[in-house]
Amino acid sequence: MLSVENITRTYGSFTAVDQVSFNIKQGEIVGLLGHNGAGKTTIMKMLSGYIEPNQGEIFIDGKNLELEAKSIQSSLGYLPESLPVYPEMTVADYLDYAADIKGLTKNIKKAEIKKAIQATELTSKLLAPIDTLSRGFKQRVGVAQAILGQPKLLILDEPTNGLDPTQTEQMRKLIKSVAKHATVILSTHIMQEVDALCDRVLIINSGQLVVDSTLDKLRNSKTVRLVTSMDGEQALLHINPIAGIEDMQPVTAKNHTRDVYSYEIKIAENQKKQQVMAAIANTVISAQQQLFEITEIKRDLETVFRDISDPNLSKVKGESQHKEFSHAA
């Protein structure tokens, strides 16, 4: 549906987006994440055709956005980060104007505006000047104009920005319902939003795409916690050499007691986690040591995001504290 190939965008000598590539399939809801200034808005502006990449290409339904901007834009919905403000216009007039800009023909225009108004529950505000609306209602107007004409691709830049919890909940429901008939890419800082809405995430760091992953894969750290009576020396001797183990770190648990040792063991990407876990368990038992626990460590999204976005951290840590190996035994 959407294919982005090596797009780069500079502002003067500053590279805001650096050779970003990704694909989005029909019907997916994809979250675009990144710290302030990471380049999310710039990417969304390029996807909507609002600005052009300096390099690279964007294809929507197989059509090159640069070459067929006009026809593609009529099947796109775009909610910009800051809405174009026409303070004196009423909601009805603004949507009528937005429908004209989208090129909706007279015979479908009225019906489309009606549908957008119903979906965003704006009926009570139709005659209100946009200037007089609360932030939440202004955002709904933005979404209403974005969904006019039932776009196949919806690009939403921080759709719940500034909304209260009730409005946020309503907006998420609305996005889910629109996504039944459209592909959606949305940017956000809010991890619960990603959890509630997205199938997949793209994480941008300093203009570069650093993660393109489903949520399930992201949460699965391929790291295992082992709690055993085996001390550090024995663990190095018996556990560390097991095929498929990439790294092993001792952990001092808060309730550390003598003769109970914890380790975090990173399993190599290409290995089957269950098999390596079974091999670890067998090794502990064969060495006639106690196996107290062997479990997979699940990461929460906040941790994943923080660690990926932090260049100083090379690997994801669990809630326990790592120590130098020699200190553990």
Ligand SMILES: Nc1ncnc2c1ncn2[C@@H]1O[C@H](COP(=O)(O)OP(=O)(O)OP(=O)(O)O)[C@@H](O)[C@H]1O
């Ligand atoms: N028109 C512009 N001229 C110069 N620099 C710009 C311009 N627009 C954006 N930038 C810079 O490009 C970088 C990426 O900005 P962008 O707005 O895409 O980030 P973002 O991830 O959307 O941030 P936020 O989460 O704060 O909205 C930032 O460093 C920003 O200052």
